[in-house]
Amino acid sequence: MKPPQMPEQPGGDPPHRRGRPPESICESAGTAHRTWLEPVRSRLVASGLTLDDLVSRSGYSKARLSELLRGKGYYPGWEITYSVVRALEIPVSPVCRLWKVAAVEADKDPAWIKSRIRDVRFDEEEQPIAHLGLTQAMWRPYTAYAQVFLQSEQRARQAAAETFDILWLTWEKATTSSNTPLHAWQLLRTTVLSRTPKRPGGHPDIRAAAFSTTAQAEISDLGERLARIDLQAQFFDAISRLPADHMDITVLRYLCGIDPDAIPGIVGLSPALTHTLDHHARGALNELFPDTDTQE
Template sequence: MNDFPPADAAPHAAPTPARLPIAFTAFHDLHAQRYTDYAFAHLGEAGMVRDLVDDVFVALADHWDRVLAQPRPAAYAWALLRRVVEAECARREEHLALIEEAAFAYALIERAKRLLALVDGSTVDDLGVGISVARAIQKLPGRQHDVVVLRFLAGYPPTHIAEVMGIEEATVRSLISQARTRLQTRLAPRRTLTSGRPHDEE
C-alpha cells in the first residue's frame, strides 16, 4: 500500500467531526483509507480519489440515520462507494476496468507478484504481463473483483476486507478462492505466450 495516497491528505476532508455523531466519526476513521485505496486502484489519480471519497462520506453523513437502520451498515456504505467508483469509471469509459495504461501496468508488476504466485506459481516480469493481469482482474465479477483489489493490490488482510465490505471473513476467503480459480482459467494462456510452453508443463 506504500504508493497509495493517504486518506487524510485532502485539503478538505469529510465533514467536521465536531458536528457529526461519534459513531460516524469512528466509521470514517476506520474505513477512509480503505475506501481511498480501493478507489485509487481503479482511478489512479490521487486528487480525484480524495474528492470522490470525501463525497461518499458526505453523503453517508447526510443520511447517517438511514445507514444505521440497515441490517449491515458497512455493506450499505460499501455499495455506495462502489457505485460512485463505477460511475466515475464509466464516465471515463473504463467501465470498472483497472487502468491499463503502461504506467499503471508497470506499477502493477510489483503488487501482483504474490497474486500470480498463488494462482499459477509464476511471476510478473514484463509490462505486457502486467497489462494481461490488469485485464483479468477487471473481468472478475462484483465482489470477487473487490476482494482481489483490496487483498492483493491494496494489501489488506481478510479481516479488514470483511469489515469494510460488511461481510463475513469466511465469505471473503471464499471469494478469494473463487477469484483465484477464475484467474487461473483466464491467465492460463499467458504462460504459453510468455514462456513458449503449455500451462501445465513444469
C-alpha cells in the same frame, strides 16, 4: 354548514400531508451536482412537505425552487441551496463541501465559489460519533481502493471524501439498514466506478494501474519491462471483468495490499463468504493466466 373535518391520525396527530415528488432531474445536471441534489430531493419527499411549504420556509419563489430541485438552468448559488437545506433540516457542512465540488464541475470560477460561501454564515455541525468512527476506520482502505481505479491520489481522496459526505446526509438510512458497513462499501464502489473510464464491454478500465506496480518498476531492461506491463495490463483487465464482490476483494487484497483478515469488515461480508469469493476469483484468474502468480 361547516366544512368537513379531516380525520385525525391515531394518537390525535393531524393528518400527514405528503407533497408531490419533484419532476425528474434534468439530463444536463452533472455527476457531482446530482451527488448532493438527489439526497436533498429524497429528504423533501420523505418530509411530506409541498413546494408551497418550501417556498414559505426558504423565502424563494416556487419557480426558482423548482429549477433548483430539477438541476435546471444555471448552477444554483450557495445562498438558495443553503436555504433549502436548512428548511429540510439537512446537515449543512457535507452539502456545502459537495456543492463546492459540483460548482467546479460546472466550471464556476474559484473566486465565485469562495464569495458565495462567504456570503452565508453558518455553524459547522457536530459529526455523528458513529459516522466519525467509520470515517477514521475506513479512510485508508477506501482511498486505496479508489486509487486503483482513478490512478490520481487526489481524485481517490476526493471520491472517498464524497462518499463519507453522502453517507452523512443519508446516515439515518445507513444505520437502519441491516448491514451498515456493506451499505457504506456499496456507496463507495458506486461513487468510484461512476468516475472510472469504461471499456467497450462496460466494465471499468484499470489497465493503467499496470504502469505503477512495484514489480515492473524494479526491472531495468526496457523490453522486459514493457512486456511485463502488457501482461499485467491484461491481468488487471481480467480482474475488472470479475463479478463485483469478487473484483472488490481481489483489488483490496492483491492490488491494495490490505490484510485478508481486515477485508470482511471493510466490505461488510462474513469471513467465510469473503474467503470463498477470494478463492473463486483466484481460480478464475489462474485459468486465464496459468503461468501467473496471483499473489505476485
